[in-house]
Amino acid sequence: MINVKNLNKSFNGNSVLKNISVSFEAGKTNLIIGMSGSGKTVLLKSIVGLHEIDSGEIWYENTLFNKLDFADRKKIRSEMGMLFQGSALFDSLTVEQNVRFPLDMFTDKTPEEKIERVNFCLKRVNILNANDLFPSELSGGMKKRVAIARAISLNPKYLFCDEPNSGLDPLTAILIDALIKELTEEYSMTTIVNTHDMNSVMEIGEKIIFISDGVKCWEGNKNEILSSDNEKLNDFVFANSLAKKLRTQKS
Amino acid sequence: MIKFLSHLGRYFLLLKKVFSKPEKPVIYYKQTMREFVFLGLNSIGIITIISFFMGAVITLQTAYNTENPIYPAYLIGLGCRDSIILEFSSTVAALILAGKVGSNIASEIGTMRVTEQIDALEIMGVNSASYLILPKIIATLIFNPVLTLISIIVGILGGWIAGTLSGVVTSENFIYGIQYAFIPYYITYSMIKTVFFAFIITSVSAFQGYYVDGGSLEVGRASTKAVVYSSILILLFNVILTQLLLS
Numbered sequence: 212m213i214n215v216k217n218l219n220k221s222f223n224g225n226s227v228l229k230n231i232s233v234s235f236e237a238g239k240t241n242l243i244i245g246m247s248g249s250g251k252t253v254l255l256k257s258i259v260g261l262h263e264i265d266s267g268e269i270w271y272e273n274t275l276f277n278k279l280d281f282a283d284r285k286k287i288r289s290e291m292g293m294l295f296q297g298s299a300l301f302d303s304l305t306v307e308q309n310v311r312f313p314l315d316m317f318t319d320k321t322p323e324e325k326i327e328r329v330n331f332c333l334k335r336v337n338i339l340n341a342n343d344l345f346p347s348e349l350s351g352g353m354k355k356r357v358a359i360a361r362a363i364s365l366n367p368k369y370l371f372c373d374e375p376n377s378g379l380d381p382l383t384a385i386l387i388d389a390l391i392k393e394l395t396e397e398y399s400m401t402t403i404v405n406t407h408d409m410n411s412v413m414e415i416g417e418k419i420i421f422i423s424d425g426v427k428c429w430e431g432n433k434n435e436i437l438s439s440d441n442e443k444l445n446d447f448v449f450a451n452s453l454a455k456k457l458r459t460q461k462s
Numbered sequence: 463m464i465k466f467l468s469h470l471g472r473y474f475l476l477l478k479k480v481f482s483k484p485e486k487p488v489i490y491y492k493q494t495m496r497e498f499v500f501l502g503l504n505s506i507g508i509i510t511i512i513s514f515f516m517g518a519v520i521t522l523q524t525a526y527n528t529e530n531p532i533y534p535a536y537l538i539g540l541g542c543r544d545s546i547i548l549e550f551s552s553t554v555a556a557l558i559l560a561g562k563v564g565s566n567i568a569s570e571i572g573t574m575r576v577t578e579q580i581d582a583l584e585i586m587g588v589n590s591a592s593y594l595i596l597p598k599i600i601a602t603l604i605f606n607p608v609l610t611l612i613s614i615i616v617g618i619l620g621g622w623i624a625g626t627l628s629g630v631v632t633s634e635n636f637i638y639g640i641q642y643a644f645i646p647y648y649i650t651y652s653m654i655k656t657v658f659f660a661f662i663i664t665s666v667s668a669f670q671g672y673y674v675d676g677g678s679l680e681v682g683r684a685s686t687k688a689v690v691y692s693s694i695l696i697l698l699f700n701v702i703l704t705q706l707l708l709s
Contacts, residue, residue, distance in 0.1 A: 288587035
């Protein structure tokens, strides 16, 4: 479980996150939704420690993460996996080397054990016979899946996904969403997904927080989101004309 | 001035991160071997070509400027040797490497920054600065003196070929000249300069790449800055080191 308390973050005096408090539960896919520029990515990067926060607390179980230095954060970081918006695979390494990288860096497994684990992770995300390919030779969907394989190679307790569906076709996006949900349940991970894709929200949104202009405006789940009376949330959820039409018909 | 001091502070803080204890020395060793190839072996070609023609031009220019019979003919070989050892193979080669290796390092690390690959390393708990920069520094510190030696040998060879083929000096006079009044310390001086220049090229270029903020345009700018700042620092340290080592 990850607890965020009264988190504030600004850049050059411009306040981006304002007093955010939220709990992300283990074994669930927790979604952070909001419009572009609302502060979702900054919140996610603050939670994982890529941005130093101005004030507030970030708790990983019983550890106050934001007060730890780089060396002390390493233990928690070894339990994190992250899927970046652009996949962030290492260009100079093959698929196999990318997935193997955390194992090489942080485990004392034998080469055979590492290969076994790499193949298991790649198989788990349905990437077959691509071990020797470089990221530039992969499609967008394959890159995301390899990035997920790398993220889970160390059996993380926490999985962070920044816009996992960006740049993907709707069918591949659904597959990626399903994969994230399956892995979350399988490994009882605390998963946090940043998205503005409503399909994702309705597919995997077990817990959702809505951010607008750096402020947490709403919290709930996918069953509650359509019936909310929060105006900002409704503007976001029913943004397209089809959704607006359906809403009008329903009301 | 404040901006300059701020950059200087960031540069030294980055160096502190770079020279911290590696997570897994064996991984760093592999990275260093990789950098030997990319930054060292891959530079042999350009250094060889440039040094050859540099030596040839120095010989021809020395010959045309010492046509007066008062100057002994072996002076051409001596001039070629000393110019190459003292200045060209260390400083000019370093300026060329600042263009080739410096822009390569800045754009590689800068691209990793804008595509979040550095963030991915940090998330894993890897000291990204050390993992990405330390092997490059070690590789260039070790390999650039080798490149300088190659440059000296090829430069003198180029001078000999150009001098004898053009007929401005005989082979005997040139060879006598390159052996005449040879001071071995000049090689040491050249090597010391090379090591300093290698550190400047790698660390300054890595600094420019590591703190890129933005997209591909900024990566290009960082690459240009890496070459410009490295070159200026090379010239500045050339003066300082010459004063310290030869005075």
